[in-house]
Amino acid sequence: METKIEKPSMLLIGEQAPDFEAVTTHGRKRLSDYKGKWIILFSHPADFTPVCTTEFVAFSEIHDELTKRNVQLIGLSIDSVHSHIAWVRWIKEKMGVQIPFPIIADLDMKVASLFGMIHPKQSSTSAIRAVFFIDPEQKIRAVIYYPLNVGRNMQEILRVLDALQTADKHKVALPANWKPGDKAIVPPPATQEDAEKRLSEGYECVDWFLCKKSLPS
Secondary structure: OOOOOOOOOOOOOOOEOOOOEEEEEOEEEEHHHHOOOEEEEEEOOOOOOHHHHHHHHHHHHOHHHHHHOOEEEEEEEOOOHHHHHHHHHHHHHHHOOOOOOOEEEOOOOHHHHHOOOOOOOOOOOOOOEEEEEEOOOOEEEEEEEEOOOOOOOHHHHHHHHHHHHHHHHHOOEOOOOOOOOOOEEOOOOOOHHHHHHHOOOOOEEEEOOEEEEOOOO
């Protein structure tokens, strides 16, 4: 008899992130403890594994940049808190890197299941490499999934965060390959009259529906 594999429950962009309480390497925490901050919640398959170790070093390297952007970084895997503590100590001893952010211990897979981090076609006992961008109102704003065997790009994580924060602040959209300092896309006009005006408003326009502008530094 064929075993039925249930599909993970996926959180959608714009939905409220589910609150939870969990044991972490920084003590017991709730997601709602960080309301008012941006949150990057990421999962990794397991402690003491090669790709995950490189990622934790890389996340630590961008931690100060995230802090400047009002971001709380939180890790998670289906390991015990004792495993997390031992691994954090090993990374400091062997690689000279201090892990400054909390790591959720999720042996019962409660949080991983809430966030759809278990993809049975990859593994039914390990979380994939998921990244959730959660805004200060605790809404899901972006999600990136990576397979078990591909490490994440920290510069892309920073770029996505910068794009989300810039779009919110300036009420604009961001084009392909946008990075801080590049021009942003002006929202398209909503009426025919506004469309007629658009080409004379001083923007860099390809046509009435595609115009860019520089943002204040």
